[in-house]
Amino acid sequence: MPLLNLINAPNALTEEECVERRNPADPFEEECENKKVVEQYDPETQLDVVEYKSDLDWKVAKPKLPWSKIVKLKSELDSGYDLMVFDRDYTDSFSTGAKQGVVTRWSIDSVQGITYTAGGCGFWTCTYERSVVNQLPPSIELFVGSDSYKLYGDDGLFYLPEPFINSIKNASELTKVNLKFKTSSGGYGVAPLGPETIQSLKRLYNKAIPTWEKPKVNISLQSVNKNKLDVEDIASQSLPSIVMLKNDRSTGSGFILGKDTVLTNRHVVSGRDPRFLITSPSGVKSEGEVVYIDRKLDFAIVRSTGINRSSPLPLCYRSYPFPGQSVVALGSPLGLAGTVTTGIVSAVRSPQTSGDLKGVAPNYITLIQTDAAISPGNSGGPLLNNRGEVIGVNTWNLGARGGAQNINFAISIVDILKALEVQAPQYSPNLNKCGNPIKD
Structure with a gap:
């Protein structure tokens, strides 16, 4: 049938009916291939969108999708939505x-x-x-x-x-x-x-990218040992302050930054749902909500009243680590909570002067390169020095891609605290080079 006759046929589907049929449970009618996709103004997003009532099965050969349009994917289970362009x-x-x-x-x-x-x-x-x-x-x-x-x-x-x-x-x-x-x-x-x-x-x-009000965060000084600690001692005193964050779309790690406050990666909490189930190594569960996201440095703040009994980790807020320093990474790789890996600081580098890293990360982030294993799910967990102080937030790895091995990265905690405009405690001779009091 000629295209013109198809579109004008008495029983032909309207444009709205074609849009309504665009879901995995009800494949396209043939004539819908020739229909213009309808975009409508959406007051909620203030954008012209093509709305779908369910997620799309797009990982198939020659999928039927509204190409190059902003698509609002509405959940059938709640009032949430995602915005996508295919x-x-x-x-x-x-x-x-x-x-x-x-x-x-x-x-x-x-x-x-x-x-x-x-x-x-x-x-x-x-x-x-x-x-x-x-x-x-x-x-x-x-x-x-x-x-x-x-x-x-x-x-x-x-x-x-x-x-x-x-x-x-x-x-x-x-x-x-x-x-x-x-x-x-x-x-x-x-x-x-x-x-x-x-x-x-x-x-x-x-x-569509939201703006966030910067929360007030204070550095809680924690006493640390004068001497270097064994890995098992670092793990035993630090793991109670490590949490796993999980919702129906993401799983990652975080750690206690202060009262009611968890620090994690931005990409751990990306998506439409700001609520997360927070689980401590002891199995205690509480609900948390994202209250701040920094897209530049890839970190986020999550608030939860159910973590008050956990102590914040000591932060190395006054100095960067040095190459060769022993480190410990804590987190939940592949959802395995309470995992401990060890290594050294391979380098402390700026992407602006780091060869192949140029274009991978912004040139205003100090990256701590380490050979301590960081796997999917470790993101957001802390990288600790040999006294159990946080020197960075585990972020991503190169793994064995392109022949590389044991190349992992954490974002410097110094840079994160600067971005949050945290006021450092007044200097005192009783503090170590990271800025924490030394145990007697």
Whole structure:
């Protein structure tokens, strides 16, 4: 049937009906392929969005999605929602019908993507190839104009650095954005984002990223030993102050910073739900809520009245660590609470002068590189020196990607406290170089 007749047929679906049918439980009608996706102004987000009533099954070959639009994904279980922009770059062979492509899903915090190949029928022949869907490899590179950002992730999910967000905010209609990744054959693929996708992301990042009021945080001085401690002693005195944060979308670590206050990574608490179940190593559970997020330094503050019986950890707020210093990392890798790993400080470096790290992290973050194992779920836990003082917040690792081994990073606690505008206690000769009193 000609396209014009299809659209004007008496029983043809309306645009609204096509949008309503766009969910995994009710596949597209054929004529919906030819309908313009309807965007409507949403007072809640103050954006023009395409609204869905449930999450989309987008990790399939040739998914049916509203490309390059801001999509509001409303939960069927509560009143929460997520805002996403979907993009695809694909080729469809005219002669054989073979298809291959890249599908990406962008939010205010992350990008997630898949590659796919599928068979089909072309002008000359048919390709009977099974649909194959793969996650993006563990590292990708984003290009915005002449700027590049190298990202490392897991399961095809990558957290977006703040400089990339700012580049998109300032993008013009001529700005080119490309995603580069390593293919299974050993080569490289490049997926350009569509111009409409870039403009939708610009609107999303300029309007949908929340602002937070900076909380008042005080440094609680904790007495520390004069001599270096064994790992088992550091673990026994520190683990009671380590917590696991979990909700239906994320699992990570954190530690007691002060009364009612937990410090963790921003990417641990990213997403629409600010509420988390906080579990201590003893099994005590309480509810916490995100009250502050710093997107630049990738940290967050969570408040909970159920942690008052846990003591804050001593903070090394006056000095950075030095290479070769012994360290201990605590957290919940893969949800295994109370895990202890050890190593040394491999380097203390600024990404601005760190070769391959340029574009990975902003040049205003001091990164503590360590060979103490930091795995998914460790994020937000503390990196401690040999006296049990917090020197950094465990953030991410390079793992064995690209042949690297035992390359892990923590954000300096000094930088975090400066960002929070925390006033350091007045100097006293009785304090050690980190700023804590020494036990008699």
